[in-house]
Amino acid sequence: xxxxxxxxxxxxxxxxxxxxxxxxxxxxxxxxxxxxxxxxxxxxxxxxxxxxxxxxxxxxxxxxxxxxxxxxxxxxxxxxxxxxxxxxxxxxxxxxxxxxxxxxxxxx
Numbered sequence: 001x002x003x004x005x006x007x008x009x010x011x012x013x014x015x016x017x018x019x020x021x022x023x024x025x026x027x028x029x030x031x032x033x034x035x036x037x038x039x040x041x042x043x044x045x046x047x048x049x050x051x052x053x054x055x056x057x058x059x060x061x062x063x064x065x066x067x068x069x070x071x072x073x074x075x076x077x078x079x080x081x082x083x084x085x086x087x088x089x090x091x092x093x094x095x096x097x098x099x100x101x102x103x104x105x106x107x108x
Contacts, residue, residue, distance in 0.1 A: 005028065043055050052065060
């Protein structure tokens with residue numbers, strides 16, 4: 001489902017890609033939640049410091065859609081400058097700055 005979502009997003013106009021991919025990710029989450037016998041699948045969405053949209057999965061991978069609409073495959077920890085904020089009992093991500101030179105660009 002994820003590979004189909006990426007392919008569909010790459011075919012869309014650049015200006016619509018982040019919104020489309022966000023919708024497709026929600027559909028995947030809904031499907032996976034309805035099938036508990038499958039491996040759990042989650043995705044959290046962040047706004048990058050450069051205006052990008054970052055989709056972080058639970059297995060160490062992220063997909064970034066930059067402001068030009070290009071899609072990038074990233075490792076969730078190594079490919080970002082990350083700042084954290086203490087939330088009383090845990091640390092949570094405050095900001096993410098993509099390091100595109102370390103990522104791989106998806107192409108159609």
